[in-house]
Amino acid sequence: MSSTPIGLSSRTDVRKHPVSIAIIGFGGLIGRRHTAHVLSNASAALVAVVDGAPAASELAAELAPGVPYYHSVTEMLSACAADNSTPEAAIVCTPNAYHVPVALELAEAGVHLLVEKPLADTKATARKLVDRARELGVKLLVGHHRRFNPYVVAARKVLEASKAEPRETGESGIGTVTAVSGLWAAYKPDDYFAAGAWRRSRKMGGGSVMINFVHEVDVLQYLLGPIVRVSAEKTLRRYDVEETDSDVVEDGAAMTLRFASGAVGSFVLGDGVVSPHFFEAGTGENPMIPQARRPRRHLDESDESDIQRKGQTVRGEPVDVYRIFGTHGTLSIPDMTLWTCGDKPRSWVNDITVRRIEIDDDPSVPFERQLDHFIAVVRGDTPIEEGPGCTGEEGLRVIAVCEAVIEALDDAHGGRVGVDTA
Ligand SMILES: NC(=O)c1ccc[n+]([C@@H]2O[C@H](COP(=O)([O-])OP(=O)(O)OC[C@H]3O[C@@H](n4cnc5c(N)ncnc54)[C@H](O)[C@@H]3O)[C@@H](O)[C@H]2O)c1
CATH class of the missing domain: 3.40.50.720 (NAD(P)-binding Rossmann-like Domain)
Structure with missing residues (x-):
């Protein structure tokens, strides 16, 4: 780096x-x-x-x-x-x-x-x-x-390069993006909610959609273009609440997303589950949240995936939070793994080539x-x-998507809602 x-x-x-x-x-x-x-x-x-x-x-x-x-x-x-x-x-x-x-x-x-x-x-x-x-x-x-996160910067470069005419064999990007799967699954402790009652109030703009999923929507739209339709189902509740109370927020959701490009996505969101699969733990960008690493079989051996953070060696493989699937390859973020067919023709019977994409700045x-x-x-x-930088209009578009998700969550039948930016 x-x-x-x-x-x-x-x-x-x-x-x-x-x-x-x-x-x-x-x-x-x-x-x-x-x-x-x-x-x-x-x-x-x-x-x-x-x-x-x-x-x-x-x-x-x-x-x-x-x-x-x-x-x-x-x-x-x-x-x-x-x-x-x-x-x-x-x-x-x-x-x-x-x-x-x-x-x-x-x-x-x-x-x-x-x-x-x-x-x-x-x-x-x-x-x-x-x-x-x-x-x-x-x-x-x-x-x-x-x-501004170096992992997002590097992913955007791969996606920009992927827009060039993909080659049938040899080094290329991931081709045309057809789908994305994403995760933001973490456990926020009770004192986080006790310190700010607004975080559990819909009227105050709280809830995992308006606090956390907003980040995901901005990254996804920044990388893949506008989201135009969503559907969503709530996860199980962590606290006992009155379901009819209009101020109650969601703890999480499973969603589908449709992009203007025609690509589709699925996303699991939850702030009451113990998991390493969330952006902050994956990238190590937040000084308060330790970076999560998937163990290697031999933990005592050094490996090129070890990283240096604050003078210490962090061992293990990075975890992933987004996988972006294309006609010619898949990019996984923030482990930054690019899977393609390399020199071979595209086929499920051919070996998949794996390449690690370098980031060129400090994740913090x-x-x-x-x-x-x-x-x-x-x-x-x-x-x-x-x-x-995210402009006001782009920030508004993020809220339009999140409002559509909340509207879909409120639909007892898991509604499909178009994103209205007007
Ligand atoms: N970019 C990120 O990664 C990130 C992370 C956390 C929070 N946030 C966002 O930052 C905002 C604050 O979140 P937080 O977790 O720090 O909240 P918080 O409750 O910890 O802090 C909010 C602070 O604002 C003060 N405040 C409230 N109303 C005010 C007013 N009218 N004038 C002046 N001060 C006022 C409160 O006293 C409190 O100190 C939210 O919008 C949240 O979504 C962003």
């Missing part, structure tokens, strides 16, 4: 003035990560931290010493207006249902936005924000950071790369439509 950054059309230029950034909801799970990244980025200046939680002021002094703390966005904007110090940009890390009200208030003050995923809790509120940001000339990106960097991209977009160095 080299340290060369990838996935950006331009890196930030540290000779320019640092972009002033505020973090809204800095005290939460993801707000703390963004705070640390902004503090360590030479092209950014953390100028305010905002959070309404009772102990947030003490936390601000600990996590961002010397940075002005505000209880609310309103308080921050009026203090900044008084001395002409309104931040150029903000990262919104509040619970899903507060993304749009908070982001609209910032947009009205001309603050450029990186809004955590999902862009909004509903398609209707997302549309309001996307349209208003456009009218105001405010740049709006959505925190679908996996686009997507948040840093996303921040670099946001800074470049705010400065005008990179047009918002260029590079891997």
Whole structure:
């Protein structure tokens, strides 16, 4: 692995003035990560931290010493207006249902936005924000950071190369994609839900579809194009709940997906199952979640699939979470295995050739790369439509798919629902 950054059309230029950034909801799970990244980025200046939680002021002094703390966005904007110090940009890390009200208030003050995923809790509120940001000339990106993950970057390169005319034999990509199978299956502990009641409230934008599947939808659409139809069935419940309560969220689902290209997909989602088959464990991108490895037969032997993380050798084979099937091969992610017929004609009776696709960046960097991209977009160095960043319109399309999944889940007969982006 080299340290060369990838996935950006331009890196930030540290000779320019640092972009002033505020973090809204800095005290939460993801707000703390963004705070640390902004503090360590030479092209950014953390100028305010905002959070309404009772102990947030003490936390601000600990996590961002010397940075002005505000209880609310309103308080921050009026203090900044008084001395002409309104931040150029903000990262919104509040619970899903507060993304749009908070982001609209910032947009009205001309603050450029990186809004955590999902862009909004509903398609209707997302549309309001996307349209208003456009009218105001405010740049709006959505925190679908996996686009910056080196495994996703490498997969996209394979799929782009696969669009070239496939050769009948010899090295080629996977040809035309016909299907994908995906997994996001993990166990979230009880204290995760106890720490944020919104995570189990549909009205607050909680649930495994709006919190986790949103990531999957963005990656799948980024790699394979728009999803146009879904069907879905709920998994067993982990907690006793009143099924008729409209605020109850799903724990997971089995889904089918249809892409505009004609490709189809199946996906199993669950946040109450013990499994290594989820993106964070597969890639090791989240410092809080250990990377899962499938054991080799002889664990004491070193092997090229061993990896170095934080100065330690991580042994074993990587696990997979997506398999993308094509007319000429299959790509498995994030173990990055490319299966083709190699030099032989395509046939199930011929040996399958296996190749490992190299990634060329550290798996733990997507948040840093996303921040670099946001800074470049705010400065005008990179047009918002260029590079891997998720635009407001793309973020809205993710919500449209997730709303269709929820509608299908609510159908007692496992409904088929078309994705409506209007
Ligand atoms: N990109 C990722 O991988 C990732 C991971 C986790 C969470 N998220 C997203 O980040 C967001 C936050 O999730 P979390 O798990 O960190 O939630 P959290 O509950 O841990 O933190 C939210 C924080 O926002 C604060 N807050 C609430 N309303 C506010 C308001 N109006 N103004 C200012 N502060 C406010 C809360 O006090 C809390 O500190 C969600 O949208 C979630 O989907 C993204």
